[in-house]
Amino acid sequence: MTDSSRPEGRVLDAGALRALAHPLRVRLYDLLSQYGAQTASGLAALTGESTGATSYHLRALAKHDLIREVEGRGTARERWWERPAGAVTLVNPDLATTPSGRAVMEAVHSETLTLRQQQLMTFVTHGWDDDEAWLDKSLISTASARLTVEQMAELADRLQSVITETVDRYRDQSGDDLRVVTMRADVFPLPLEGGPR
Template sequence: MTSPAEPRDRVLDAGALRALAHPLRAQLFDLLSQYGPQTASGLAALTGESTGATSYHLRALARQDLIREVEGRGTARERWWERPVGMVTLSNPELSHTAAGRAIQEAVHSETLNIRQQRLLHFAIHGWEEPEPWREGSLISTASARLTAEQMTELSARLQAVVDETVQRYRHQAGDGLRVVTMRADVFPLPAEGGSS
């Protein structure tokens, strides 16, 4: 077990990316990122998997230092797991030089984006069921503009700064009326007119 540390940014190596390429492991990592510490049985209830399966895959994530056991919490029978605070980068430039490295990154991105897209789709379909303050405070927006690479980079940095500041300010907030809220910022160039880039 390790003690909580200052937030750290981490570019994942091949071993960690291989661990996250598994659909259930990607889902467990995402749930721990969003909801905080959980047990294998709690995660089994959230995913519909068996406790044995979630326990096995949690240990696989822990071997790659993607998650860790929560210090001072739980028992030998009921271990609590958490994701260390800090940004994780799923793209590793060193791995992009080989077909195998690109394939593992593509698999991880596919699993991660699939999870995000399923959550967005669920909200788009069922969001009307939310109480009005949650419904009115949500945003699903798409816009396009003609930008230079430098302008796009500046926009990305500004959006990330807002997200980072919000996460830092409210990460440990406790009390009534709170829910986990996901924040998405998607900024990328579309294919050039005519299909070439």
């Protein structure tokens, strides 16, 4: 973190990262993050999995405080689950010092980024069927520039600041004309010229 615009949040420990290192758990965690509280049966319908499987994986996530049961909502037969608000980082510097720790972080990152790419490709292939206003106001942009590490950090902080401000302002907004919008910012150096391809 190089600037206060980057959200401070929970750094996941080894147990939480291991709990998250499963494709269905990443998907469940993401759905709760994006769409809010859900039941195991609702998540089963969204993922095509059985209610038993989603219940099992929800409990595994809850055991590590990645999600929690919504107090005062639901019944003994149908519990509601939510992801607590706040930033979470999937990079734990202490775990990066061991091969097993790096492997766990890589597994979680791989599943998370695979899911993000699937969402992007779904938009690219099916977005044309959507309301034209939503399509016209969407943005998929790629650009390259030669930057120093300090300039790259400044750019990342500025992008994160805009994302954080937007999330803070509109997170709990309600209304009929709203949809969940995903926000991505990718800033990273490319290999050096002539380097490995």
